[in-house]
Each structure stands twice: as C-alpha cells, then as structure tokens.
Amino acid sequence: xxxxxxxxxxxxxxxxxxxxxxxxxxxxxxxxxxxxxxxxxxxxxxxxxxxxxxxxxxxxxxxxxxxxxxxxxxxxxxxxxxxxxxxxxxxxxxxxxxxxxxxxxxxxxxxxxxxxxxxxxxxxxxxxxxxxxxxxxxxxxxxxxxxxxxxxxxxxxxxxxxxxxxxxxxxxxxxxxxxxxxxxxxxxxxxxxxxxxxxxxxxxxxxxxxxxxxxxxxxxxxxxxxxxxxxxxxxxxxxxxxxxxxxxxxxxxxxxxxxxxxxxxxxxxxxxxxxxxxxx
Amino acid sequence: xxxxxxxxxxxxxxxxxxxxxxxxxxxxxxxxxxxxxxxxxxxxxxxxxxxxxxxxxxxxxxxxxxxxxxxxxxxxxxxxxxxxxxxxxxxxxxxxxxxxxxxxxxxxxxxxxxxxxxxxxxxxxxxxxxxxxxxxxxxxxxxxxxxxxxxxxxxxxxxxxxxxxxxxxxxxxxxxxxxxxxxxxxxxxxxxxxxxxxxxxxxxxxxxxxxxxxxxxxxxxxxxxxxxxxxxxxxxxxxxxxxxxxxxxxxxxxxxxxxxxxxxxxxxxxxxxxxxxxxxxxxxxxxxxxxxxxxxxx
Numbered sequence: 001x002x003x004x005x006x007x008x009x010x011x012x013x014x015x016x017x018x019x020x021x022x023x024x025x026x027x028x029x030x031x032x033x034x035x036x037x038x039x040x041x042x043x044x045x046x047x048x049x050x051x052x053x054x055x056x057x058x059x060x061x062x063x064x065x066x067x068x069x070x071x072x073x074x075x076x077x078x079x080x081x082x083x084x085x086x087x088x089x090x091x092x093x094x095x096x097x098x099x100x101x102x103x104x105x106x107x108x109x110x111x112x113x114x115x116x117x118x119x120x121x122x123x124x125x126x127x128x129x130x131x132x133x134x135x136x137x138x139x140x141x142x143x144x145x146x147x148x149x150x151x152x153x154x155x156x157x158x159x160x161x162x163x164x165x166x167x168x169x170x171x172x173x174x175x176x177x178x179x180x181x182x183x184x185x186x187x188x189x190x191x192x193x194x195x196x197x198x199x200x201x202x203x204x205x206x207x208x209x210x211x212x213x214x215x216x217x218x219x220x221x222x223x224x225x226x227x228x229x230x231x232x233x234x235x236x237x238x239x240x241x242x243x244x245x246x247x248x249x250x251x252x253x254x255x256x257x258x259x260x261x262x263x264x265x266x267x268x269x270x271x272x273x274x275x276x277x278x279x280x
Numbered sequence: 281x282x283x284x285x286x287x288x289x290x291x292x293x294x295x296x297x298x299x300x301x302x303x304x305x306x307x308x309x310x311x312x313x314x315x316x317x318x319x320x321x322x323x324x325x326x327x328x329x330x331x332x333x334x335x336x337x338x339x340x341x342x343x344x345x346x347x348x349x350x351x352x353x354x355x356x357x358x359x360x361x362x363x364x365x366x367x368x369x370x371x372x373x374x375x376x377x378x379x380x381x382x383x384x385x386x387x388x389x390x391x392x393x394x395x396x397x398x399x400x401x402x403x404x405x406x407x408x409x410x411x412x413x414x415x416x417x418x419x420x421x422x423x424x425x426x427x428x429x430x431x432x433x434x435x436x437x438x439x440x441x442x443x444x445x446x447x448x449x450x451x452x453x454x455x456x457x458x459x460x461x462x463x464x465x466x467x468x469x470x471x472x473x474x475x476x477x478x479x480x481x482x483x484x485x486x487x488x489x490x491x492x493x494x495x496x497x498x499x500x501x502x503x504x505x506x507x508x509x510x511x512x513x514x515x516x517x518x519x520x521x522x523x524x525x526x527x528x529x530x531x532x533x534x535x536x537x538x539x540x541x542x543x544x545x546x547x548x549x550x551x552x553x554x555x556x557x558x559x560x561x562x563x564x565x566x567x568x569x570x571x572x573x574x575x576x577x578x
Contacts, residue, residue, distance in 0.1 A: 007493045008398055014390025019407075021387065022414050022464060028435055029425035041433045082318045089314040093307070101315065104322045111330075111562070112522020114537050115555050119329035122336055122548055126348065127328075146326050149318070177300030178310075200416065207418035209525060214544075223420045227525070230424055243425065246418040254416040258409050 026247055033244040040236055055241040064225035071137055071221060072205040075144035079201045080194060082145070083152025090153075091160035092168075108147040116147065117214030124215065135217025143215040144208060148201035155197035155261060156190055163189045196260040199253040207250050222246065337552035346546055356553035366539070370557055373536040376456065377520035381467075381513045383460040388467040388512065395468075396475035408472075415465035423526045426458045430530065455531040459520050466515035474508025475501075510574035517565055521558040 003011070032040065036048035055061055086105055090098060108116055120143050124133060133139065167189075171181040209223040216224055226242055229235050303310045337356055340349045360366045395407045414422070429435045430449025440447055448454070478501065486496040524537030534542075536558050544551035569575065 003398065004493050011390050011394050011398060015394035018387045018391040018464070018468075019410065021461065022411070025422060025425040025429055025461065026414065026417065028429055029421065032428060039433070040428050040431065042435045042438045078321075082321055085314045086318040089311055089318075093311050093314075095311060101319070104327065105318075108322075108326060110518070112518060112537070112558050114522045114524055114540055115330075115333070115559060116326075118540065118544055118548075118551060118555055119326075119333040121544070122552070123325075123329040123332045126336075127332060142325065146322065149322065172304060177297055178303050179296065179300065203416050207416075207420065209420050210523075223418065226420055226424065230427070230529075239424070243418075243421040246421050250417045251413045254413050255409065258412055 029240065030244050030247065033240040035237065035240065038234055038237055051237040051241045055238045055245075058238055060220065060225060061222075061238065061242060064220045064222045067137060067140075067219055068206055068222040071140045071144060072202045074137075074141045075148050075205045076198050076201045078141065078145035079148035079152045080198055083149045083197060083201075084156055084190070084194065086149065087153045087157040087160060091157055092165055105150050105153050109150055113210030117143070117211040120146075120211065121214035135215065136219050139215040139217065140212055140219065140221065143211045144205040147208075147211065148204055151200045151204060152194070152197035155193045155200070158261075159190055159193035192260045196257040199257040199260075203250045203253045203257075207246065333552045333555065336549050337556060339549045341547045341549050346548075348548065356549050359550065360553055360557070365534075366554065369534050369539050370536055372533065373521055373558075374561065376452070376459065376535065377517045379456055380459040380463065380520050381516045383456065384464050384467040384516045385471075385509050385513065387460065387464055388471050392468050392472035392475055395472050396478075397480075408469075411465050411468050411472075415469075419462065420525065422462055423458060423529050426454075426461065427529045430454045430457075450530055450532065452531050452533055455527060455533075458526050458530050459516075459523070462526065463516040463519050466519070467509075467512035470508045470512040471505060474505040474511075478504050507573045510569050510572045514566065514569055514574065518558075518562045521561060 031044060033051065034047050034049060035044045036046035036050065037044075083105075086101060089095075090101060120139075124135065124139050124142075167185055168181055171185040176184065207223060209221075209227060212221055212224060213227070220228070222242065223246075226239055226246075230239050303313070336348065338352050338354070340351065340353055340355060341347065342349055391407075391411070395404050395411075399407060430447075431437075432449075434449065436447055436449060482500055482504070483496055486500045491499065522537050524535070524541040527533070527535045527538050528541075536554070540551045540554050543554065
C-alpha cells in the first residue's frame, strides 16, 4: 500500500459522497411512491400504499406497459439475431470492411439519441410512409432494435474472443455439419452471454424515450406515458409508483446480466480470485 | 475366425449436409450469410436514415403545409450561422457539456480510486455492480426524480431551509447537477478501468524515490489515468450535447437538443441542419480524444 492513512481516509470519504449522490435520488423517488398526499412535498407527512392500487388499475398505464413489454421483447429478439450474426462475423473472420461493420454497430449509441430519432422519424414518414409503413409498435421496434444490437454484440463478441475457434474446427473434423457445430459447440459457450445481452437489451428498450418519441406516433410506451403525465400535478402520485416500478424492472435484469456476464465458470472465478489475491 | 467389418457409419446425406459442405468450402459465402441481415438493417435502415437526414438539411419546408420542398439550398445553414440565437444556444450547450464533464471527473475519481486500489476484491465487485445498475436504470425516472428533489418544496430546499438559503433548482445550475448525475456512471467505469491498469510497482517506485502522496498523484497517477478520463468525457460530453428531455424538465433555457426538438415538427430541414452541429462537435471531440489515446481506454 502506497497510500498514506490520511489519503485513504479522504478517498473513502469521497467515494462515499459519490455513492450517496448516485443512490439518493433513487431512494427519494422510491419513498415518494408511498406518499399519501397528491402534493410532492418534503418531508412526506402521511404514508400510504393506496397509489399502488390506483396505478395498477389505471387503463393508460396498463396499455402503455403492454406496449413497452411487446416492443421490448420484439426488439430484444431482433437485436439477439442481428448482434449474434455480426459478432460471429467479426470474431471468426478477417475481411475488408471489418472496421466499418464495428463502427456501424456502435454508431447508434455514439450519436446523440435525438439525431437517431430525427433521422428515423424523417425516413419513416417520407420514405417508408408511401410504402405503407405507419408509426406504431413496428416503428418503435425498428428504433429500439437498432441501438440494442450493440449490447448483444458486445456481450457475445467478448465471449467469442475468450473461446477458441479451433473447437469449431475440431467439431467439423469429427463430422459435425455447420448447424450441429453451432448447436452443440458454439451455442453452449455463448448461452450465458446471449442471456446477459438479451437482458440488457430489454432493459435498454424498456426505458428508452429519446428515440422512442420520434418513432412512436400516437402509441404510448411506459416512458412516453410518464413524460406526458409528469406535467399534470394531480397525477404525480401514479407517476411516482410507475417510476419505482421502472427502477426495479431495469435494475433487476441488470443485476442478473452482470452476474451472467462475469460468470466464466468455476475455473474462471477461481483464477480471478487468485489474481486478486496476488495483487494485494 | 470371421472378420467383423469395422466400417464407419456413412455420413448423413441430404440437402442440409450438402449445404453445410458447400458453406465449409466457401468461407466467403459463409461470411456473407452471417453479415447480410445485420448489414441490411444497420447499413440500409440506419445509415440510410442518417443519409436522408443529411439530404433533408439541404431542402426547405413549406411554411404553411410543412411539406418538404426538394430543392437544393444552403439557406438552412445560412440561417443557423447568421441567427444569433442558434449560436448562443450552441455555445451555452457546449459550456454546459464542459462543466458537466469536469464535475463528473471530480466526482468519479475518488470512487474509482477506492474501487481500483483500496477496496477488497469482494467489495470491488460489489461496487462495480452498484455503479452499473443506476447506469442502466431509467433515464426518465432519474430526470423526474431530480425534478421532484429540486422543486421549491423538495428535499434540497428543505435541507437548505434551516440555513436561510433558497436554491432555485429549476435553473441552469440545477440542470448542471442533473446532467452530472445522469452521466456520472459513464465516467466512473473507464476511470476505474484506467486506474486498475496502473501497476502498483510504479506508485511504489515513486514513493521509494521520496514522492509524497500528492506528488505521486500529480506526477504518476494522473498522467497515466488521463486517457481514461478523456474516454469517459466522450460520453459525458456527447450525451449532454444531444439531450432535450432533461433541459425541458429542469431549465427554462434553450439547448441544442430542445431547439432541434422544437423545430422538427414544423421545419424538418432546419432541425436536420442544426442536428449536424452536435455531430460536428462530437466528431471533432473524437478526433482530439484519439490523439490523446483515449480509445485504448474505452
């Protein structure tokens, strides 16, 4: 240890302050969900769980939730297929334009969301519109899948880089065809990475608003419902409950995804632990 | 003694098998089979949309019907450059992005340092998850939570009340706080990774040579971790430039994102032209970041 006790004290303090800063708003909004009153006053005077039942029976919340779940599931499915295909190509082949493929996959999250949203909006309205495409769930999925691909891609690519390509060749040598090699050799290695990528993609899609506003037309997803409602003071208690629900629904998949992605089997964990011990 | 024929079972035959053999012999075809669908989606739909946006920035919209007039013109760009409001908004947004980046770096550093060098392995893994979870948490919920916290009757003014201070949360200062909050995890993670890569031996060498904590920090740690800070700043900077939701919730001032959002309903070409401003700034920023070796830290 190089750091003096005093330095370590200040680093601990600073880390504590930052962690507090990260979690304090989430805690506050979670508490507000139990506020009995309609006004958003602090400190909270009376506690109640009545808004949970109000939110649960709210028709527009239910419709928005349904749209969000459908869009999230379909976008995740599309992203899983596209991300897996792209990562297989990048991990196992060297070809002209490889850098360009990487670049295009990352671009949707590197550019500001408003640019992606505006570009898709203009194209759907002016180019796809005359072909019969209308704003709705399908166009939401187009937008979401586009920026979810990179999440799956990153997870699967990281896994493929850790697993050797010669296993695929060994499988072919033993008489397996391409499909069998994929099904019995590659897929089992990729499975947890796919699950982690899928969970993250769903979390990303479920929360997204910046691009969604441009591609949704008149359809409301849960974030769009929230954005439209949070300017109406009398409905804020319902917004609070939905906010708490959304925090939970985005944090839980991420927790599992993190466990899955880091899970490289017992050997990997043991090696990590040893490396950690040696460093100290 | 009868001999037993030890022949291998014949390989499965059929169209699937023939296709598989064909694919095995032609790696190019295999590659294209993998790439065709992603290329069509991302290259066709996404890049196509961006190209359309670029094209639209050279058109005009009919002021009454909002229909696009497909005639090449530079009027939109002239308007953006010559109207002071557009310039002021761009400048205000860039300033905000810079201030947010500095605040994120200052807040991220102690946490990242603690994670990388002081915490136990178990604690470190716990903290990585603790930082990652809010990163993926709903953006809108976080912005909304701050809107509640910053309001006149919110937590902040309640806490400041006894000191006789009143804080106008719905201001650019409030927005600065919210942006810093929203993008902080994007800074913590690269800085943590950068700090973890610094070998302890370097810091020990500095200490052996008589460098005190502060000296070691400024002469060894900071220069080594700087590319990682730049890597994090790519996110904090670019995300601030394009945001239109948080400014609308917190501040009454206009920012690049809010202007684009306001324009797009009536004048897509102007919005498209103005959308090129953040893109240009980000591309310039990325070029500088590459020179500072930030990409190796991503």
